[in-house]
Amino acid sequence: MSANLETAANPETLRRVAIDPVSRVEGHGKVTILLDDKNKVHQVRLHIVEFRGFEKFIQGRPYWEVPVMVQRLCGICPVSHHLAASKALDAIVGAKHLTPTAEKNRRLMHYGQILQSHALHFFHLCSPDLLFGFDSDVSQRNIVGVAAKYPETAKRGILLRKFGQEVIRHTAGKRVHGTGSVPGGVNKSLSIAERDELLKDIYQMVAWSRDAVHMVKELHHQNPELYNSFGAFRANFMSMVGFDGGMDLYHGRLRGRDENGNVLFDGVDYQNYTQLIEEEVKNWSYMKFPYLKSLGREKGWYRVGPLSRVQNCDFIPTPLAEIERREFVAYSGVMPMHAPLGYHWARMIEMLHAAEMIKDLLHDDDITGSELMTSGERGFEGVGVIEAPRGTLIHHYRVDENDLVSMCNLIVSTTHNNQAMNEAVRRVAVQYLHGHEVTEGLLNHIEVAVRAFDPCLSCATHALGKMPLEVEVLDQTGQRLSALSRGGDGTICDG
Amino acid sequence: MSKANPPSFTLDGKTIPFGEGQTIIQAAMDAGVYIPHLCFNPEFKPHGSCKLCTVKADGRQTASCTQQAKDGMVVESDIKEINDERRALLQMLFVEGNHFCPSCEKSGNCQLQATAYELDMMSPHFDHFFPDRPLDASHPDYLLDFNRCILCSLCVRASRDVDGKNVFALSGRGIKSHLIVNAKSGHLADTDFSGDDKAAHVCPVGVILKKRVGFATPIGQRSFDEQPISATPHPVVKGA
Ligand code: SF4
Ligand code: FES
Numbered sequence: 001m002s003a004n005l006e007t008a009a010n011p012e013t014l015r016r017v018a019i020d021p022v023s024r025v026e027g028h029g030k031v032t033i034l035l036d037d038k039n040k041v042h043q044v045r046l047h048i049v050e051f052r053g054f055e056k057f058i059q060g061r062p063y064w065e066v067p068v069m070v071q072r073l074c075g076i077c078p079v080s081h082h083l084a085a086s087k088a089l090d091a092i093v094g095a096k097h098l099t100p101t102a103e104k105n106r107r108l109m110h111y112g113q114i115l116q117s118h119a120l121h122f123f124h125l126c127s128p129d130l131l132f133g134f135d136s137d138v139s140q141r142n143i144v145g146v147a148a149k150y151p152e153t154a155k156r157g158i159l160l161r162k163f164g165q166e167v168i169r170h171t172a173g174k175r176v177h178g179t180g181s182v183p184g185g186v187n188k189s190l191s192i193a194e195r196d197e198l199l200k201d202i203y204q205m206v207a208w209s210r211d212a213v214h215m216v217k218e219l220h221h222q223n224p225e226l227y228n229s230f231g232a233f234r235a236n237f238m239s240m241v242g243f244d245g246g247m248d249l250y251h252g253r254l255r256g257r258d259e260n261g262n263v264l265f266d267g268v269d270y271q272n273y274t275q276l277i278e279e280e281v282k283n284w285s286y287m288k289f290p291y292l293k294s295l296g297r298e299k300g301w302y303r304v305g306p307l308s309r310v311q312n313c314d315f316i317p318t319p320l321a322e323i324e325r326r327e328f329v330a331y332s333g334v335m336p337m338h339a340p341l342g343y344h345w346a347r348m349i350e351m352l353h354a355a356e357m358i359k360d361l362l363h364d365d366d367i368t369g370s371e372l373m374t375s376g377e378r379g380f381e382g383v384g385v386i387e388a389p390r391g392t393l394i395h396h397y398r399v400d401e402n403d404l405v406s407m408c409n410l411i412v413s414t415t416h417n418n419q420a421m422n423e424a425v426r427r428v429a430v431q432y433l434h435g436h437e438v439t440e441g442l443l444n445h446i447e448v449a450v451r452a453f454d455p456c457l458s459c460a461t462h463a464l465g466k467m468p469l470e471v472e473v474l475d476q477t478g479q480r481l482s483a484l485s486r487g488g489d490g491t492i493c494d495g
Numbered sequence: 496m497s498k499a500n501p502p503s504f505t506l507d508g509k510t511i512p513f514g515e516g517q518t519i520i521q522a523a524m525d526a527g528v529y530i531p532h533l534c535f536n537p538e539f540k541p542h543g544s545c546k547l548c549t550v551k552a553d554g555r556q557t558a559s560c561t562q563q564a565k566d567g568m569v570v571e572s573d574i575k576e577i578n579d580e581r582r583a584l585l586q587m588l589f590v591e592g593n594h595f596c597p598s599c600e601k602s603g604n605c606q607l608q609a610t611a612y613e614l615d616m617m618s619p620h621f622d623h624f625f626p627d628r629p630l631d632a633s634h635p636d637y638l639l640d641f642n643r644c645i646l647c648s649l650c651v652r653a654s655r656d657v658d659g660k661n662v663f664a665l666s667g668r669g670i671k672s673h674l675i676v677n678a679k680s681g682h683l684a685d686t687d688f689s690g691d692d693k694a695a696h697v698c699p700v701g702v703i704l705k706k707r708v709g710f711a712t713p714i715g716q717r718s719f720d721e722q723p724i725s726a727t728p729h730p731v732v733k734g735a
Contacts, residue, residue, distance in 0.1 A: 060630065062638055064709040069598035093707070173714025177597060180713065188713035402632035403706055 005426045008034050008043035031425055031446055039435050044426045046418075046450065058408040063092055063399045064183055070395070070410075071177045078177050079113035079168055080388035083250075084395040087384030089183035092399050094376030101369030102185035107250050108361045109171035109180055110386065114249060114354040115205070116164025117389035118306075118347050121451075122212065123157020126344060129448050130219055135441025153215070156208045160351070163198075163205050167358060170194040185373035195362055202359045206320065209352040213324045216345045220331075231424040231431070231449040232339045234259040236292065236302035237312050238416070240270065240387050245314035247321075247353060249387035255312055256292060256302060261336040264292070270385040273394055279411070289418050290411060301419035304391030305453060306346035311336045316349070318356035324349045340424045340452040388413050390453070417453050424449040502566035506530075506550075507573050511564075519559035519570055520548055524728035530572050531581055531610055533588075533699055534647035535560040537729055539656065542648050545588075547581055547610065578614055585611050586620045591670075593625065593642035594700075600709030601701030603717030604732045607645060609724035631676065633684035636706055643700045644674045650703060654694035662688045674702070699732075 011034055034043040058066060067085040071078035083106055090098065098106070128141045131150065139145070147154035165175045170190055172178025180186050190198075220227045238256045242248030245255075254268040254276065268276055279288040280297050291300030302308075311329065316322040328337070328345060337346075361367050384395045391413030398407035414421075428449040432442055503512045506523055513522035523530050524537060532548040535541055543561040550559045551571040559572070571577065588594075588607060596602050631639040646665060651674075654662040662683075666675045678685035688694070695703060714720060718732045 062630075062632065062640075062704075062706070062709070064707055065598055065600060068600075068710060072597060178714060179710045182710050187711055188716075403638070404630065404632050 005041065005044050005430070006422070011043065031450070033429055033433065035433075039433070039437065041426075041429045041434050044422070044429045046422045046425050055408040055410060058397075058405050060404050060406075062403050063089055063397065063405055064403075066397065066405060066408075067181055067183065068177070068179050077113060077117055077388050077390065079109055079172065080386055080393050081395070082172070082178070082181055083110055084384045084386040084388070084393045085397075086181040086183060087251075087386065088382040088395045088397050089384070089399075091379045091382030091384075092397070093184040094378055095184040095374045096376055097374065098185055099369070099371040099374055100366040101189050101371050102373065104361055104364060104366050105171050105186045105189050106181050108190070108358060108367060109168055110250050111354040111357045111361070112164045112167025112171065114164075114389055115209075115351055115358065116161045116168065118351040118354070119157055119160035119164060119212075121389070122216070122344060122347060122351070123154065123160070126448075126451055127153065127157070129444070129451070130216070130344065134445050134448050135439075138440060138444075141444075156212070160205060160208055160212075163201055164354075167198060170198065182373075184375050187372065189369055189372060190362075190367045192368055195368055198358070199362050202355070202362060206352070206355045206359055209348070209355040210320055210324075213345070213348040213352050216348045217324075217327070220341070220345055227341045228337075228339045229431075230339065230341050231428040231452070233420075233423040233427055234338050235420055235423070236264065236295070236300070237308035237336070238292075238302045238304055239309040239312045239392055240385055241309075241313045242317070247309060247313040247316045247325075247350075249309070249350075249354075251386075254385070254392075257312060257336070259336070259338070261311070265294070270394070271383045273383060273385070273396070273411075277411070279415075288415055290416055291419075302416065303420040304413055304416040305343065306350050306391075307337065307340075307343045308391065309387060310346040310349050316353050318353050318360070320356055321349055321353035324352060340449055343452045390414060391416055414453075421450060421453050424452070502564075504564055504566065504568035504570055506570045511570075513564040517564050519550060519552065519557075519562050519564050519568075522564045523559070523572075527728055529725040529728050530559050531613065531724075532560060532729075533606060533610065533645060534649065536649055536697060536699075539649060539652045539697075542652065545645065545647060546584055549577060549580065551577060582614045582616050583620070585614060585616050586618075588645050589616075589619045590621045590623045591626070592644060593628070595642075599643070599701045600704065601643070603714065603720055604712070605701055605719075606699035606724065606730060606732065607643075609719040609730070612719070613724050628673075631681075631683050632706075633682040634688065634706075635684070636690050637683060637688065637695060638704045638706050639676070639683055640702055640704060641674060644702045645700055646672055646674065647699060649697040649699065650674075650694045653697045654688075654692065657693040660687055660692065660694070662686045662692070662694060 030047045032045050032047070033041060035041060054070070058069065061069065066089060067082050070081040070085045086106070123146075124143050128143060128146050131146060132141050143154060168178065169175045172180035173188070180188060236256060236258050238254065240248065240252045241255045242252040253266070254270055254273070255266045256264040258264050265276065276293060277290050278293045278297070279290045281288055289297075289301065291297045292302060293300065310325055316325045328349060331337070332342075380400070381398045382396075386393050393413055394411040396409040397405055400406045425446055428445050432445045436442060501512045501514065503510050504519070504522070505511065506528055509528065511522050511526045511528065518541065520530050520532060520535060521537065530548050530550065532545070534543070534545040535548055541560040543558045546558055548559040549556050551574070552562060552568055559570070585607070589611070594607070596608055599605065602608060628641040630641070648665055650663045651665060654660045661677055664675050664677055665672055667673050675681065676683050676686060690705065695705070718730060724730050
């Protein structure tokens with residue numbers, strides 16, 4: 001039913017409610033809702049401004065600059081862009097196989113990024129909703145509130161994130177916007193001192209990550225009606241999986257499943273992604289809507305990110321996370337889990353996996369090796385794919401004979417999830433807003449649904465309860481009837 | 496009273512001896528004292544254009560890279576008045592070109608950036624010009640990114656005076672000045688420029704770049720990660 005909420009039949013007769021989180025950096029998200037005079041929902045759209053300008057900006061730049069430059073796409077997961085670009089450009093320098101030291105240091109950087117991003121998302125942004133309730137007292141519903149009531153949880157969240165950032169700093173040179181990965185390899189490996197410093201804390205991080213999985217699992221078990229139904233919709237899944245079918249967030253092949261969990265395609269070399277995915281443009285959104293060509297635009301849209309990955313792989317190659325994956329799969333039963341709130345559970349399983357991978361890599365002698373670079377026959381086109389914290393990230397470049405980029409195409413995780421997030425927001429609007437006066441608590445339900453996907457909007461990085469929101473209720477003639485706004489300090493005021 | 500031998504002047508209160516014909520900055524460098532500078536390089540004849548090296552000598556402002564040292568002179572360099580002016584000059588250099596440090600491979604090895612850090616430049620202050628300056632990627636081994644040129648003329652001097660090639664020249668006047676390549680096509684590929692030239696290694700910023708090796712030095716090991724530009728009288732930059 002939600003598909004027909006994309007476009008209302010007679011929009012001019014309806015009131016328009018806009019949830020407009022103001023953004024300062026690279027993304028901007030807005031939800032618009034059309035209501036009739038009985039507050040029945042007729043149309044719901046999530047709009048996200050995307051970074052198409054960047055693809056133009058990259059054109060004409062020397063290719064070796066790109067892995068550093070593309071990090072500016074995003075202040076939240078720069079490492080993912082850094083690595084996806086490097087992987088694409090490995091093909092330009094003919095680096096078919098990196099040295100073990102290079103590949104393992106890149107992986108370490110990547111798992112550091114997964115760990116810090118997942119910790120930030122869960123503890124800082126989402127735990128206030130989950131611990132206090134979606135329409136709980138707004139003055140408490142933030143990380144400061146969590147720190148007051150659950151100090152140990154808040155402390156762990158902060159330290160997990162910090163540890164992930166330290167992994168990034170030691171591999172990339174800086175916590176944000178480093179330079180560690182270059183086409184053909186890396187510019188440094190871990191020193192013995194850096195390795196030992198990380199080893200000191202990694203066991204604690206693994207233990208805390210496991211506790212975090214248990215915490216979110218517990219929440220799910222305590223309130224299955226809410227957790228299984230909130231904004232739930234059925235959809236296809238897509239992610240990269242390792243060559244052996246296990247979870248591999250750094251490298252592998254593309255696999256897709258339908259809503260029943262049946263494999264749609266498998267073993268697809270991502271160099272051929274354009275044969276798999278088409279991007280649709282809709283006149284009401286700046287962000288494209290990708291879909292699987294074989295299923296067409298109506299049925300071919302899909303979901304990426306933790307919920308897809310944990311259910312798409314055959315196993316997770318680290319023991320503690322694998323135990324949790326099995327429990328997750330058993331809980332959802334014969335059908336895959338489609339509930340957006342399931343993302344949190346899956347995300348914490350991945351965080352545990354990342355912590356375990358970091359531990360293993362720190363014990364691997366290659367990580368401190370000295371063979372950093374490889375090269376081979378010069379290429380002119382390359383695609384790099386990585387499973388970023390939010391989902392599949394595709395970078396595609398062509399480079400001319402003078403070494404300048406002539407074409408760049410990026411499909412970021414949030415774009416893959418565009419249709420899925422719209423679906424979730426529509427379900428929640430129908431479940432909670434239908435027939436009610438709009439309140440801050442109800443608005444937060446919409447936000448909770450969007451946040452479950454961890455979309456890479458700059459607004460999603462605002463601490464929860466601090467996202468500036470504006471809601472206007474307009475009549476048919478566009479006259480403003482009432483308005484509600486929430487300031488950066490979390491206070492609500494009329495008008 | 497007999498005169499002290501050798502002759503000397505004071506720089507911010509410190510006694511600096513100097514030899515025959517030395518400029519203030521040369522004597523300061525020999526004594527291990529840093530005076531901010533961009534277009535000066537001790538290996539080349541001074542050009543006196545950037546004015547970063549301006550000091551107050553006996554109360555009058557002058558470019559220390561062209562001003563001869565005089566016995567008993569009182570020179571002030573590291574003072575607020577002069578540093579404020581140097582900062583403003585830097586800010587103008589930043590807005591005249593397109594200096595995007597975060598993705599520039601010279602970051603950490605760039606004298607313009609390091610000097611800006613040294614002089615606590617916190618913002619560009621002026622409106623950006625955003626000039627349109629296309630890259631020259633024609634040469635197989637070297638790239639020219641004119642966006643970052645500060646017109647110091649070091650490459651011009653190096654190519655003419657050391658390499659004997661005259662690959663580069665400054666063209667235009669005033670705000671319209673720009674660096675050109677001396678070839679009919681205007682392309683580096685159509686000159687006899689080579690990576691062995693002195694001119695390939697003198698650019699204090701990120702214009703003349705060896706291709707395909709950017710970002711080879713990790714953060715933490717670049718020239719100005721290890722020590723600020725003021726730690727040496729004239730910086731020796733890695734990978735230059
Ligand atoms: S290219 Fe470099 S060395 Fe030549 S004038 Fe410009 S800034 Fe100076
Ligand atoms: S260094 Fe003296 S004017 Fe440039």
